Amino acid sequence: MTAAPVMRPVIIPLDPPPEPLELLERFAHLPFPVLLDGAADHHxxxxxxYFTADPIAxxxxxxxxxxxxxxxLxxxxxxDAPIDAALPPFQGGWIGWLGYELGAAFDRMPxxxxxxxxxxxxxLALYDWVIAWDHASGAAWLVSSGIDADGVPDPARAQHRADAVLAQLANRPNPARGTFSPTTATADFxxxxxxxxxxTVIEHVLAGDIFQANxxxxxxxxxxxxALALYRRIRARSAAPLAAYLDHGDVQLLSASPERFVRLDAATGAVEARPIKGTRPRGQELTSDAAFAADLVSSEKDRAENVMIVDLLRNDLARVCAPGSVDVPTLCALESxxxxxxxVSTVTGTLREGRDVLDLLAATFPGGSVTGAPKLRAMAVIAALEPVTRGAYCGAIGWLGLDGGCSFSIAIRTVTVARGIASLHAGGGITALSDPEAEYQETLDKAAALMAALAEGG
Incomplete structure (x- = not known):
């Protein structure tokens, strides 16, 4: 019997580390350039x-x-994928997005x-090479796995691909930056x-139909x-730890997400979700900013909303995690x-033996913080009231590694550029304690930075 091909990635330190946004411009001529951009909270x-382009599938x-x-997938x-624990965890595999309506694959979702x-x-696109940064250490590496479209590795291909990327890093001049025209967004509602x-959502809650809906x-x-010029503008206005720029040919996603959907460490089976529920705007002065933060922390409505979603995620994770492993190490922490x-809360668990990353996604998607509780009924209420599909919004953006690990953000604070249109959504959790005017204002607060970036041009 022929032995399975052995993966021998080529790993090359890059010193000095290149600038992530510069690579988006330098490699823009290649298909499907993507940047998963830790633009804030570097520790x-x-x-x-992570940056890569020119996928093999x-x-x-x-x-x-x-x-x-x-x-x-x-x-x-x-x-047996040889993941180097000293490097950032994504070292080749799939990058892309899961749209909110993919949830119909896992539940009876209208x-x-x-x-x-x-x-x-x-x-999604399958990438055989990636440039990865660890912002905590300031280091960066080029990793070339040598896989083909079926995930089969070839060491010679790994070296050839690494050489080609290094040549482009060394020789390709920076192109002129693109621009975009100022534009004003209008609401569907x-x-x-x-x-x-x-x-109407409040009526559903009071009738006992749901506890909350987003x-x-x-x-x-x-x-x-x-679209890249718009992403630069968004990044300058609203840097986010789980930001992303994805160019998938006929559609670009520009995300400034602060929220983790789910992360899986394939080596240990450790799972983490970090739902966000509860929002206040930042103040223009220290006093007003502190007042907004204090109001959020003391809000009975926002805390109840967060705790409901934590309970939902505990149940979702329990479907695929080892019995007794699901925990809530952080509940309702303030994050600015x-x-x-x-x-923000943190829900953790350990993936059960015999389950994998795709089982995890099926058990948890879409994220509970962007649906409501109970999840199925809340999604039905959402579909009846929202006039259009959500698309990428409230889905997930991120990576699925060759080793079966993953890290996805919730696709909020995200602009979709397609067919000559830039679109974005903003929303919030509605409970029995919600005030319609305050909820409407919250959507404007959440959309403000993206709307301003569109209006500025650049």
């Missing part, structure tokens, strides 16, 4: 960044295609009637219609110019970002 959520599909999509995973962009529910939708509204604008304060 925790934003510790690592792509994968797109809809919720109905999930069995085939799952089998394709599972076929590229290797339990879909909003209108899809304005007609994008797939899943778009009127203010009154959104308040009425909030009131209601959102979409803003869209004509877009002309460079450039434009908002949040309440």
């Amino acid at each position: 925790d959520l934003g510790r690592y960044s 792509t994968l797109r599909g809809w919720a109905a295609d999930w069995p085939a999509l799952r089998d394709r 599972r076929g590229t995973l290797r339990s 879909r909003a009637a209108h899809d304005p962009l007609d994008l797939p529910d899943l778009s 009127s203010a009154d219609a959104y308040r009425h939708a909030v009131a 209601l959102a509204q979409r803003f869209s604008a004509p877009f002309d110019g460079s 970002h450039p434009t908002v304060h949040h309440l």
Whole structure:
């Protein structure tokens, strides 16, 4: 019997480390350039960044295609993938996004009637090389795995690919930066219609139908110019630890997400989710900023909302984690970002023997913080009230490694550029204690930085 090919990645330290945004421009001529951008909080959520381009395979599909999509992904995973523990954990594999409506693959989830962009529910690309940064140490590496489109490694290919990337790093001049025209986004909901939708959710809660639902509204604008230029503007205004720029050809995602959906360490089986529930704007002065933070921390409504979602995630993780391993090490901690304060909790567990990353995604997607509780009924209420599909918004952006590990953000604070339109959503959790006007204002607070970036041009 022929022995399975052995993976021998080529690992090359890059000194000095290149600038992540510079690489997006330098490699823009290649297909599917992507940057998972730890643009803030370099010692925790934003510790690592990853850049790559020119994938060896792509994968797109809809919720109905999930069995085939799952089998394709599972076929590229290797339990023997030699992951160097001294490097950032993603060392080759899939990068992309899972759209919110992919949730229909895992549960009986209804879909909003209108899809304005007609994008797939899943778009991933398989990358055989990556430049990875550890911002805590200031180091960066080029890692070339040598895999082909089926995940089969070839050491000669690994070296050839590494040499080609190094040549581009050394020789390709920086191109001129693109620009985009200022544009104004408008909402799909009127203010009154959104308040009425909030009131309808409250009626569902008071009737005992649900405990809460995450209601959102979409803003869209004509877009002309460079999506990368817009990402630069967003990054400057609202740096985030789980930011991302994904160019998947006919669609670009520009994300400033502060929220982890789920992370899995394939070597240990350790799972972590970090749901956000509870938001206040940052103040213009120290006194007002502290007052907003104190109001959030003392809010009965926001704490209850957060605890409900923590309970939901504990149940989701328990479906695939070892009995007794699910824990909540942090509950309702204050976390401050450039434009908002949040309440954040941490839910952990250990993946059960015989389960893998795709089982984990099926058990937890979409994230409970962007649906509500109970999850299935909350998603039905959302589909009935929101006039359009969510697409990438409230889905997940991130990576799935060759070793079966993963790290995905919740795709909030995210702009989708497609078909000459830039669109974004903003929403919040609605409970019995919600005030329709306050909930409407919260969506504007959350969308403010992205809307301002669009209006500025650049």
